[in-house]
Amino acid sequence: MRISINWLKEFIDISLSNEEISNKLTMLGLEAEEVYDTSSLSDIIIGEIKNVIKHPNADKLNLCKVYDGQKILPVVCGAPNVEVGQKIAFAPVGSILPGNFKINEAKIRGEISQGMICSEKEVSISDEHDGIMVLDVNASPGETFINYLNNYLGAIELDITPNRPDCFSHLGVARDLAAKLNVDIHTPSYDKRSFSKNIAKNMIDISFENPDDCPRYIAGIVKNVKVGPSPDWLKLKLESTGQRSINNVVDISNLVLLEMGQPSHIFDYDKLDSKKILIRRANKNEKIKTLDEESRVLSATNLLITNGKKPIAIAGIMGDLSTSVYNKSSTLLIECAYFNAPVIRKSAKNLGMSTEASKRFERGADPNGTEKAMWRIIQLLEEVTDGEWIPGFVDTYPKKIKQVSIKLSRLKLDILSGCKIPDKAVEESLTNLGCTIKKTSGEWLCKTPSWRPDLQREVDLIEEVVRIYGYDNIPSSFNYEGIMNDKITDPHKSLSKIINILTGFGFNQIFTNSLQSSRKVSALDFKSVKMINPLSDKMSEMRTSLFQGLLDTANFNLKNGNPDTMFFEWGNVFEQKSKGLTGIEEKFQLAGVANGIYIKSSIHSNDIKYASFHLIKGIVAGLLKRLRINNVTYNAIVNNNIGLDYAHTICVDTNIIGYIGALSSKFNNILNLDIGKSYGFQFDLLQLMKLADTKSKYKSVVVYPSIIRDLNFVLDESVAVGRIIETINKNGKGILIESEPVSIFRDSSIGEKNKAVAINLKFQSSKKTLEDKDVNPVIDEIIRVISKKYSAKLR
Known part of the structure; x- marks a missing residue:
């Protein structure tokens, strides 16, 4: 907004220069982008047109006689509105106009011209240039043009922030400046009259x-x-x-x-x-x-x-x-x-x-x-x-808008400002800004003025006090005290590690739109959040899962010659749990999808590995291991609404933190996908980051040898191998450092509904060399527990 300096001075009595006013306003947060100065108009004077005749050699030009207060000068003018008796802005020979344009004596079509009659554009008042600028009839010839204008054209262009609507006026800017300078303000005069009959x-x-x-x-x-x-x-x-x-x-x-x-x-x-x-x-x-x-x-x-x-x-x-x-x-x-x-x-x-x-x-x-x-x-x-x-x-005025009342704490003011601002300065600042204040023990009760809708909280008042007191008056210090005493952890540290681990496994990170079409969202049975005014039908609802975006991206790559992909994404998903904005549930998730070939054949090996459930499970297990998340189990579930077939929960202790499985064929039908079977995982990312241990830990190298033993159990087909491993690890007595399934054997000789699982066990101590007498009791206990819990037999 452009503020006139003289207009501003009608409200406050100040003798500052335009540049000083500009600097004061900038320090108040009302940034001065440009200062308009009238000094370039100092050569222009008031003139009076005494005579006008047509130019003998040009139809559109006039020969004018201009009185400059001392003498009459000949001037050639092309303006259509020039008339005898007009008072005008006259630039005599030698004048320099805005833009460094110098007026010289000239001969125009054979006639001498000793000056120029100016339009509003030529004196930088406006863009009007179709005719000359006609002044008030009472203007005196010979008077300086600046004096005639009374310096009204001196102005400052301010960049007003959206939270300060009061400063879109001269009175609003004057209030701030008066508060800063601690001077009185003169409000516009008006006669508020009484009336007996309305x-x-x-x-x-x-x-x-x-x-x-x-x-x-x-x-x-x-x-x-x-x-x-x-x-x-x-x-x-x-x-x-x-x-x-x-x-x-x-x-x-x-x-x-x-x-x-x-x-x-x-x-x-x-x-x-x-x-x-x-x-x-x-x-x-x-x-x-x-x-x-x-x-x-x-x-x-x-x-x-x-x-x-x-x-x-x-x-x-x-x-x-x-x-x-x-x-x-x-x-x-x-x-x-x-x-x-x-x-x-x-x-x-x-x-x-x-x-x-x-x-x-x-x-x-x-x-x-x-x-x-x-x-x-x-x-x-x-x-x-x-x-x-x-x-x-x-x-x-049916519902009167009440004044906002805010308590300002002395303690909080000191903490946030970083210094002790005197009580007098605090009270003067707030009062000069239009607040009504009442001081009590350790605080002020402030009623904010109706023209300041941005003052709603205690921190708003603190900002105003500091602004008027002056940021430059706050001493520099390295010992600022905060108002938050809680320990703050950096969640991005865990997230960065997760991203690095997944990219190390061959995944590529992508970002997809959180707005999707209703058809795309309908692939899952969640109640979605609908946009009130969507940009298009393709962006009408908030996503309820990350899987749709991942599968769309995989399908796009397939159509462009890249059928083998592994993508992951993290972001927010939304579900409308109940009516209204408060009924929207927002979750922070991590999901990944793998398609096609994972390991391709080469000149060294013809072995090809495709994306599979076990691949995804192995990657998830590797991720959790590197994050040092222990006590992980995978449990099969029959029904789910997350879009996975052959789904398994990922549990830490008894808490579900994610899912793995094959992506449902329903996605292919609804999203019109051409890709084959896809496998994926989904995590509650906040839980995953909370459980992750990102601190580096070191331990000394164990110098004592290890003992390897193998066990082979025959058990029911329905018993998950992961549960067997979990039970073995729980009974390792501190010396079992590794257990790993090495083979699964199925044959009618052991029973149609049975399987034989061979497990490799590794024992080691950091204190001594283990002997059979140390290891055998642990193996006996493992055999006893597995046999009893899962009805297994040692083969």
Whole structure:
């Protein structure tokens, strides 16, 4: 936003230079992007046109006589609006204009020209260059142009952050600067009048379809208005901020917008069909022709100001052309309202519109500023247009917005600021910003001003105190104290290790879209979270599993000549457990899928290994081993809703942390996949990272020899080998360091429903050389336990 320096000085008494003001504002968080200076206009003076005749050698040029306060000079001018008696901005010979353009004496088509009559563009006021800039008739020839402008063109371009809607006005910026400098602020003057009869209430009736969309709406009426050009002081104020003058009525509305930050709209009262004003949502495909002469198709997202059935404005954005003020308007209806910020934001985005009004409403206007703005507009209309206020106005404010009360702790202020800010400085900062404060033991109770919707929490007040006190006044230190005493671990350390292990096993990491089509999501029986306003049908629901994205990627690779793939992905999945936002469950998962050939044939070996359940199980076992996660078991499950056939749970002790299995054929049918059988795993990633031991551990090399023994058990086919190994390890008595199945034998000689499992056992001690008397009792106990628990026989 462009802030006029002189306009700013109307609110605060300061003698700082433009550069100093710019620096102060930047330190306050209102970043000054550019400082506009009028020094380049110092050579321009006020001139008066004494005579105009046509150029004898050019149809489109005029020969003018310009009085510069001392003498009359000949000037050739091509502007179509040049007339005798006009006061103009005159650049004499030797002047240097903005852009380092020097004016020299010249002969144009045979006629001498000793200077230039300037347009608004040539003096950097606006982009208007179709004619010369005509000044007020009371301007004095010979006076400097800068003095005439009263330095209104000195300005600063500020980059206002979205959380500071109050600073989209000169008054808001002045409040911050006054608080920083600890000086008084002069608010805009207006005459708040009393009235015995509310005549305006009989002329207009305001109602709401939903008061939440528009918490406050004020309407007032001014009659006998004379619409015409604005006086110079009003034009120059607007032009100093880059605004173009329209007419005195529109300019007053824009002035209050830039001055107080309160948008308003002025209707021609005589163009209304009735006195009833209804604020409602638009009907589907309802149309309105706005002030920019664009016909717009509306939806229920848009909030309207309507008169009868007819829309007369898109609330908070732009008015309707049919009720706009024109040169013969006489009676005006003034609107000052406070609209719901998200409603205006969505409406503007839906229409692809951004106006000066919408920028302020969608960030949060001041609900209590509406009445002040109404009185200010009424006062200016009476002064500038000779209008007459009709006593009273309609103020519809069904649910008054309460002030926010926040407790500010002295202790927390000291901890977060890193220094001891004096109580006096704290209280002055908050009071100067408009807060009402009450000090109690060790804290302040603060009521925030209505124009600061960003002040909602204690940390917001701390930020304000530090900002006004000055970041540069906080001493440097390496001993800052935090407010969090909990030990914080880095979850990414575990995640990085998991990623490195999987890539070491031959997997490639991918990232897929968390938004999927309803058809893709339907592959699993989870209730998905549906998007309210999806970008497309292919991104209408949140994913419930990582498997669909992994399989899609594998299928894409197959179609592009790469049938053998191993992919993994980590990310969030979502499930709608119950109604509303609170019913959404979000999980952090890790999943992987393998397809095709895992080990290809080569000149050294013709052995080919394909992706299989045992491959996936081996990779998962290797991952868990490297993460030092122990007591892992794999248990077969019959029914599951995670999309796996021949599924097994991955358990640590009794807790399920994941699943492995073959991907269901249902995926191929729903996703139209061409890939063959796929095998995969899925982990609860938070549990996996919590269990992972990422600390490096070292132990001395064992110098004593090991003893190898083999056992061969005959047992029922239904008994999982993993359970046998788990039981053996539990009974190793501290000297069994490794147990591994080496073969599984099936034959009718041992029974149709039996299998023989050969297991290799390795015993070793770090303290001595083991003997048979040490190992045999352990082996006997293992045989006894296995035989009893699983009805096994030693072969």
